[in-house]
Amino acid sequence: NAGVTQTPKFQVLKTGQSMTLQCAQDMNHNSMYWYRQDPGMGLRLIYYSASEGTTDKGEVPNGYNVSRLNKREFSLRLESAAPSQTSVYFCASKYRVDGAFFGQGTRLTVV
């Protein structure tokens, strides 16, 4: 039972490069989320998808785009990476108001 799987686990980018973080869940959950975690700031919501075909901005969406490819997959794209986007990124999924399940995270460094 894989749960929530994120790829890659680690990535180093140069300023201005682009990349896509992948997330897949095998629990048939409706809702999926992308968070970033920074020291002293806690976990902040970037984007979420309440159901297949819908996406909405969270607290810190600037510089990111998302795609809910199907019910299982929710990707996060950085079009032009900036040092301020150095962070640990977590994907999560849940069913309605039930508890959430998190992936193991992607550690991204932008130099």
Place this chain on the structure above:
Amino acid sequence: KQEVTQIPAALSVPEGENLVLNCSFTDSAIYNLQWFRQDPGKGLTSLLLIQSSQREQTSGRLNASLDKSSGRSTLYIAASQPGDSATYLCAVIEGYGGSQGNLIFGKGTKLSVKP
């Protein structure tokens, strides 16, 4: 806007001690509250989910309580062990409006249990 606060930010205790971690939130219109554990460099592991209709939930040495009217939750850890050392995060699950179902996190309590 919902705000979640966890006190203390860090806590160090000797092995065997019972301890309480606190979580407070500003808007009582929540569905549920979830406690997580995060080990260094790792993801979040769910510990307990308290439904809004419940007042407490137990799992092994862990007991979490919820008082929606006062905007508070506590996580009680009995007979602490060095393996309990981690950061503990609480998250409220929003109840209404466009953000229904979203999790809002506190910044966590970093727990260190000394042998």
